[in-house]
Amino acid sequence: MQIALTAAVRCAECPIRHRAVCARCDDDELSQLEGMKTYKTFKAGQPILWRGDDLVFVASVVQGVAALSKTLEDGRTQMVGLLLPSDFIGRPGRGQIDFDVTATTDVTLCCFERKPFEKLVDDTPHVAQRLMELALDELDAARDWMLLLGRKTAREKIATFIQMFVRRTHTDEQAAGPDQFNMPMTRDQIANYLGLTLETVSRQFNSLKKEGVISFGDRKTFTVVDMAALHNATGDDADGGMID
Amino acid sequence: MQIALTAAVRCAECPIRHRAVCARCDDDELSQLEGMKTYKTFKAGQPILWRGDDLVFVASVVQGVAALSKTLEDGRTQMVGLLLPSDFIGRPGRGQIDFDVTATTDVTLCCFERKPFEKLVDDTPHVAQRLMELALDELDAARDWMLLLGRKTAREKIATFIQMFVRRTHTDEQAAGPDQFNMPMTRDQIANYLGLTLETVSRQFNSLKKEGVISFGDRKTFTVVDMAALHNATGDDADGGMID
DNA sequence: CAAATTCTTTGATCCAGATCAACCTGATGC
DNA sequence: GCATCAGGTTGATCTGGATCAAAGAATTTG
Numbered sequence: 421m422q423i424a425l426t427a428a429v430r431c432a433e434c435p436i437r438h439r440a441v442c443a444r445c446d447d448d449e450l451s452q453l454e455g456m457k458t459y460k461t462f463k464a465g466q467p468i469l470w471r472g473d474d475l476v477f478v479a480s481v482v483q484g485v486a487a488l489s490k491t492l493e494d495g496r497t498q499m500v501g502l503l504l505p506s507d508f509i510g511r512p513g514r515g516q517i518d519f520d521v522t523a524t525t526d527v528t529l530c531c532f533e534r535k536p537f538e539k540l541v542d543d544t545p546h547v548a549q550r551l552m553e554l555a556l557d558e559l560d561a562a563r564d565w566m567l568l569l570g571r572k573t574a575r576e577k578i579a580t581f582i583q584m585f586v587r588r589t590h591t592d593e594q595a596a597g598p599d600q601f602n603m604p605m606t607r608d609q610i611a612n613y614l615g616l617t618l619e620t621v622s623r624q625f626n627s628l629k630k631e632g633v634i635s636f637g638d639r640k641t642f643t644v645v646d647m648a649a650l651h652n653a654t655g656d657d658a659d660g661g662m663i664d
Numbered sequence: 665m666q667i668a669l670t671a672a673v674r675c676a677e678c679p680i681r682h683r684a685v686c687a688r689c690d691d692d693e694l695s696q697l698e699g700m701k702t703y704k705t706f707k708a709g710q711p712i713l714w715r716g717d718d719l720v721f722v723a724s725v726v727q728g729v730a731a732l733s734k735t736l737e738d739g740r741t742q743m744v745g746l747l748l749p750s751d752f753i754g755r756p757g758r759g760q761i762d763f764d765v766t767a768t769t770d771v772t773l774c775c776f777e778r779k780p781f782e783k784l785v786d787d788t789p790h791v792a793q794r795l796m797e798l799a800l801d802e803l804d805a806a807r808d809w810m811l812l813l814g815r816k817t818a819r820e821k822i823a824t825f826i827q828m829f830v831r832r833t834h835t836d837e838q839a840a841g842p843d844q845f846n847m848p849m850t851r852d853q854i855a856n857y858l859g860l861t862l863e864t865v866s867r868q869f870n871s872l873k874k875e876g877v878i879s880f881g882d883r884k885t886f887t888v889v890d891m892a893a894l895h896n897a898t899g900d901d902a903d904g905g906m907i908d
Numbered sequence: 909c910a911a912a913t914t915c916t917t918t919g920a921t922c923c924a925g926a927t928c929a930a931c932c933t934g935a936t937g938c
Numbered sequence: 939g940c941a942t943c944a945g946g947t948t949g950a951t952c953t954g955g956a957t958c959a960a961a962g963a964a965t966t967t968g
Binding site for chain 2: 488490492493494496497498500501511512513514518519542545548549551552553555556558559560562563564565566567569570571572614615655656657
């Protein structure tokens with residue numbers, strides 16, 4: 421889990437920091453792909469990609485939240501990744517994916533055809549390098565999540581989730597206050613991300629609220645009242661394991 | 665989780681397939697690093713790297729098993745990766761790691777200094793590409809494990825673990841029979857990998873044995889008697905989600 | 909605005925797996 | 939050979955979260 425958002429620069433043509441595609445949008449690599457860019461939108465709940473689909477497009481999330489998830493034979497599912505604005509779908513050399521991608525909220529994607537994108541990657545070493553960096557970030561995040569799923573209590577899972585979400589969110593434009601943030605996911609979706617049930621998620625949220633660690637007015641708007649207490653509840657040690 | 669072992673070729677100089685460093689050892693990229701290569705061995709239980717350590721070396725596992733693990737403040741730990749022979753430690757651009765690496769059995773590593781290795785990566789596009797591929801394989805494996813940790817029952821976890829282990833192992837030289845294999849990990853280590861306790865691991869192993877799915881003579885030697893039943897017990901659907 | 913629908917909360921009960929506690933078994937050393 | 943010790947098994951009990959159930963909000967629809 422990374423604290424710092426990458427120092428990505430806003431692409432001149434695009435209402436989004438292309439965190440994944442390009443950490444230095446000012447270098448204009450992506451301009452080579454201008455004209456091949458299309459926006460697609462998906463309604464909350466809609467599938468974006470199914471497991472096994474051919475990846476015709478790669479895409480940046482412009483707005484909204486999407487989720488990567490895996491399902492067992494009998495229907496139990498587990499989210500294995502969250503895609504927030506600036507996150508990227510698609511990797512060089514991978515024409516298929518092994519998970520479903522679903523719109524968690526209404527989502528806008530900025531899509532590029534796979535072919536020219538791969539050519540760009542091949543021709544531009546530092547873009548390739550940047551994509552490697554991002555894959556490794558995802559790997560780190562996945563491993564943090566493995567620790568959470570394997571060993572944390574329900575309370576610790578919720579606290580970790582809130583902390584992660586605030587960190588990924590609170591520099592964004594839509595941040596309404598210091599540690600206030602919008603929670604665009606339902607209890608059920610959060611449960612799927614944390615390996616819990618929705619009832620347990622609800623109970624733990626309310627217990628953190630009762631203890632004055634967080635508070636929420638509107639059901640979608642949270643404030644972290646006591647950041648230190650929240651961190652304490654995560655079970656992580658002091659620095660939270662951040663590398664960069 | 666990948667079924668197929670990569671078609672890596674044995675390096676002329678090295679008693680190991682350099683699965684990670686080089687899928688085409690016959691192209692001799694690694695020969696550029698000859699002379700910088702050192703072997704290091706670690707006794708079972710010994711730490712290899714601590715979280716936060718600077719990575720002076722990158723390394724291939726030649727023999728034995730090592731584990732990546734993460735620890736909570738109060739000592740609970742979770743393995744977040746297994747390193748079997750031919751697996752690789754160290755990524756281009758990452759000078760530090762965010763987990764501990766420990767020898768699970770006695771381990772031999774083939775180490776290269778980080779600096780010349782990174783230069784090799786920079787100068788050799790298809791090695792860089794290969795490393796990206798491997799990072800993505802690890803990411804896939806991590807996500808499979810997230811599903812396991814978050815949603816599978818103890819029985820399903822054990823069955824999945826055995827299946828994974830057989831698949832990663834049974835083409836190796838040391839494989840004694842068709843589906844017979846050596847289990848170099850203790851119940852405790854397996855528990856740490858699966859997010860269980862050692863007692864539960866023991867009970868589930870014995871219950872699978874009682875049902876005739878597996879059998880074991882020596883405590884370290886297992887045979888999968890009924891592969892179909894084993895797969896059935898994993899909770900995964902038919903093809904197990906393999907991409908390549 | 910009422911009705912329908914989708915989320916959320918809250919309570920009661922249950923159970924898979926953790927925890928606690930012996931005891932067993934095989935390997936290593938002296 | 940016996941002692942020690944690290945791992946493994948097996949049983950009894952406990953408990954965190956799941957499951958089942960029902961009753962509130964909020965939001966959407968007509």
